[in-house]
Amino acid sequence: MAESVCIVAEFRDGGFRRVSFEVASEGRRLADSLGLKLYGVVVGSGVGDKAQELAKYGVEKVFVADNPAFEHYIAETYVPAVAEMVRQCDPAVVLLPASMNGKDLSARLAARLEAGLAQDCVEIAVQDGKLRAKRPLFGGKCLGWYEWSDGEVAMISCRPKVMSCLEPDDSKQAEVVNVDVEIPDARSRVVSVDLDTSGKIELTEADIIVSGGRGMKGPENFAMLEELASLLGAAVGASRAAVDAGWRPHSDQVGQTGKVVTPSLYIAVGISGAIQHLAGMGSSKYIVAVNKDPDAPIFSKADYGVVEDLFKFIPVFTEEVRKLKSAE
Incomplete structure (x- = not known):
């Protein structure tokens, strides 16, 4: 027994x-x-x-x-x-x-x-x-x-x-x-550890994640997501398309070939919602999708959907969050 x-x-x-x-x-x-x-x-x-x-x-x-x-x-x-x-x-x-x-x-x-x-x-x-x-x-x-x-x-x-x-x-x-355990001689060893010391919130530990996809159109536009994430105390993620394009490092990738995350809130911006991406964030408690395509697959998984051009919506949304934060 x-x-x-x-x-x-x-x-x-x-x-x-x-x-x-x-x-x-x-x-x-x-x-x-x-x-x-x-x-x-x-x-x-x-x-x-x-x-x-x-x-x-x-x-x-x-x-x-x-x-x-x-x-x-x-x-x-x-x-x-x-x-x-x-x-x-x-x-x-x-x-x-x-x-x-x-x-x-x-x-x-x-x-x-x-x-x-x-x-x-x-x-x-x-x-x-x-x-x-x-x-x-x-x-x-x-x-x-x-x-x-x-x-x-x-x-x-x-x-x-x-x-x-x-x-x-x-x-x-x-x-x-x-416990005094016997430690065998290992054929491999850790030579060095390259840690991210930028102070960013680690994706798998984050309670809120703001992720961007192909709809961001370029690496420079992730600055607006960084600003929103800073106000929310969130981490910034990315789809595989954004990572493959060289816009974000692989450490930011969410999905089947990236990191599996389970935050309380996941905001998907300009992400179509391929099954590989959904596999990495589908267990999030609440999912908010922002995409100008009303037929984007991400909306089938989202709890809240915003059908709008992200370049119009995100600045306005960020400003409203800023006002709420300043009123606290």
Whole structure:
């Protein structure tokens, strides 16, 4: 009989990513539904002093491997360590973030643990004692529910900014177990990390995103979106067409071949709405589309649509936002 729901937290640059707290919160809800304990696993450099942060979201015991070798994610070092620690949790369910690193780790981990894996899930439920997980299929055209056979370890990676976070409870404490894992010699290593130090909000972390597409007509016109985003406290994204044209860097691309984002508000400006783009932002809570073509596919997904020339609408809209902000 399995003992726990196990979450694998993502620790990077000296802190836990927000999605780790989302996964911990979902793990707490699952553990309560299944009558199991909630354990956490985390590897990293300098993570030992931070492990108690997971207790605020209901984690009862945290297995920690703190070593400079874990400063950067390298599959050859991470996977054996995490696999060993997850086994110590005796899990029925393993939850991970569906981040770039989390997707890679979960696939390798599932093979080692012989677990059934469902990637990039947007909902998890327990019905009649049976675990089910829902994930987008075929570029977001439909959603599929997955179930696991009795006795099979279920592994689920959770799409960031979809699972709701519990209110942190500072009074809670977790048992911290320091694990001395064997670290194999890796054939690869991180030579350097080129970080974006521009101060921009990272797309996958943003609560509001303003994206531009081919309708922007040129890189210089993204300045109006930058201005609007600054007023809204938003990040600026782009469609593949805009990125391929060289108007925006690939790090700004939203879509199936770019970043998958799930903000509370997504404003699509001059974006037609190809299925590849919809796959990257279709899970947004609210979608606003601005396009002069009333038949643009983006309108079929949008909660609010504005059929207008963006070069007329965006300046006026930006000015109205500015007035509202100044009145606060």
